[in-house]
Amino acid sequence: MSEIDNTFVKLRARLRELDIKLWQEPYYHEDVGSIESEMDRLSEQLSGELGISVSNCKCALVELQDSALRKLTARKEFNETGMATFSVRCVDSKGGTVQIIEIKCSLNALGLDLQQEIANRLKLSNASYVKCISAGKIVSSNSTLNDQGLNNNQQLMVIIGSKESTNSSDGNTERGSVLYERIAKIKADIESVVDADGRFFEMEDQDGNAIFLPPNENRSLLMAMGLCEKARAAMRRENYDEALLLLLEADEHFAVCNSQFLESVDNYALLNLDIVWCYLCLKNVTQLPDAQRRLDICERNFERSYGKNLKRIRSIRGSSCPERALIMRLHLLQGVILFHQNRRDEAYEKFEEASQALAELRVDDDQLTRLIDMGYDVADARLALRSCSGDADQAILFINNRREKLNTARADAQTERLQQNRLAADNADQDWVNPRSVCQLTDMGYERGLVVEALKRTKNDIPDSVDLLQFHADELGADLQTTPPADEQLLNILHQLGFPMALVRIALETTQNDMKRSVEFLLKSQSDENQLLQVIDNMSQTLSGNPDDQQQQPTSSSNARPFIDISSSKLQLIETFLTMAKSELESYKAYTRFNEDLTMNDNDYLDLPLIQEEQILIEYKNLLER
Template sequence: MSHIDNIFTQVRARLQSEGVKLWEEPYFSEDLGCIEGAMENLAAEYGRFLGIPSDRCYFVLTELQDNALRKLAARREFNATGLATFKVRRIDNRGGGGTTTMQDVKCDLNSLGSDLQAAIAAKLQLPDSNHVKCIAAGKMVASNATLASQQLKNNQQLIVIVTGRGDNQNEALYDRINRIKADVEAVVSSQNQLMEMEDQNGSPVFLPPDENRALLTGLGFCEKAKVAMQREDFEEALLLLLEADERFATCNSQLLEKVDNYALLNLDIVWCYLCLKNVTQLPDAERRLSICTRSFRRSYGENFERLYSLKESSGRSI
């Protein structure tokens, strides 16, 4: 987390603990707008309490106030027109900067995912909306389903990966993702075989053919994602991991609880969020880390008892 992000976190937590509402008086008036004197006094008070320069505190407070006012305006517009506002943050990892500036994009919740892609492409001045990949709450937004059916909400934050923008690097990413997906699915189809699996206790796990195919395809995407992560191409890795996550989601939840692969998938997704410096997906990261914790506890015991037992039985030193 950067220094300024840390200040935002501290100031936001302080505001919440004291129940301060920056969009109401004495800090804001519908007639006068931002009341600078009250904001400056609050910045000085918080600066002393948190050990932060008052000018930085003031900057953070005004940014938080602007964000709150934009949310209120978006809520009023949604209630009046049904038009939802999405906070879109585009990932651009080429310069090592992680994510770029957040922008507002409006779209009706009854519209298809493809309509949202088109709106984002227009906002970002991109020629082809098919190259826009939207991620909401850790899931890829499907282009052929409505936003409402995918549980998207007004004022929700989205991250966007642009896989083609007219330059060679992004065009290569778009083509590479499609080629990898086609190759993995072709390999799974051509082998036409069932995968033999065991749970943490070494007992066989029998899968219906459809689940077996979905799991094989998901594991194939995971392996390709690991290669991308090794070369620090976290945009590609995240897209492939989310494709794998969609395949795993079609499997029985009890099956996913019996194998470590799903936990490792979630851990890799969180790692990609971190490397892309994407704080907008923190709630999804927390959810996925909880899945990892539960799975690893089942696999290795609360205090790694099963891991130690396996090492002792193999004759290896602990």
């Protein structure tokens, strides 16, 4: 933040206190314009009161007066013509605000019309390259501005990507296209991975325990968390414009999740904290009201998750819990917001809290290097040292104990996830059943089929399910379907396509000999990309009439796949299966792309080096002293 920005903060607040309106007499007369003598007198008065130079005070007052007059003109035009005026601030990660333009557009127009107006002014060929942000939301192209709550004289933030990001080998890449295409690709990859039914993404808590939610809510939450992971990767590269767009997309997915669940975990708090951090790093204060709202949400969620003053988390993790780094960043951002509201005493208190936390969180470089040289990941090492008050020997024990707990929890979760997969196959398009509840009740000695039926009826209420199992088991059993044996012809056909015989039998029995669902089951059971490629090759050869010359192979081997004469209707199905298999392969590739710039550390979100935070803290504390 510059000294002139500090001057504006002071002046705006003082003018409000004195109820001075620069667009009215004696400072402005409609027939004459600005009254320079009065502006000079006011500059002299306020410069002494606020401790700023007369020249800087005069320049700032003139700019504030011009801004007020432009808003009055825009208000008059809006009342007469219905055309709204927007002050559009174009930002990028390299220099914050790079351009400010004025755009006029009817509030009854679609968001796309506003994007097109901005694109025309910026000489962009595609309006989709323009991402407008209003009150913390990306302006939708398909809804009217009025429906989205935009107002006349509103300031908008626009992201189109920096010029540096458009460098390409042919030199013809248009500004804005690179960021637009990158965001679109990231979203498509995350959708592909999330829709792969848990083979790539699985939710767990900080201790490695599986988390299960109803399918629709589970999908929304996984989409949101995937976008947050890519946003943090962009933040590590200091691409805050890209990160902000991804975080705002994630916010839309979080919005459809159960509010009670979001209030019990820290993910939503972290999202809001990261969004405000991006606002700050993009040097943009036009989103100040949204930043205040998000920090309030963050503070409330942290209190629910961690307890007041970290009381709950300290009781679990100890007094030196690494979550303190997040609280430090929260206090710093709260101080910045208070500073821009000219609540300087309150800002000072927040900066002092952040400064104290920063001192406690500092890690000795020699101790950190020692752990890294021993083979520990830098994030694990830093978090462990912070959790153990800088004691390297205790930090080593901390890392090893945490890994052991995670491995144990994840091993236990595997049983529950297997139940999840079986239930997904058994209950397609039916009521969702919580696999953890299935495990809990089967461990009590109840038959799995009866347990699933009871949980369906009670909507996963365990006490009611136990009551049904104890007193109405016969009634539950009457509703269970008898599982037919695997059809031999289908068994051989699917085996011929390259799937293991034992797995084919399970798939057919699970799906009651539904060939299409069996193939879906089998494709999703492939453990790696190479297995999937082999299946695709077998399907292609079967369709071409040359099933790898398998009819020539001896049939005495248990692994041999004798050629089966397949009917034309079954061949048409196999064509469909080939398309499904190729789609599945794309999911593997999407997952590979998704992971390209991610760290594999589970606690990456806690590993804040705090270098930027320290620089910002020093900058704002210096401004407070002036």
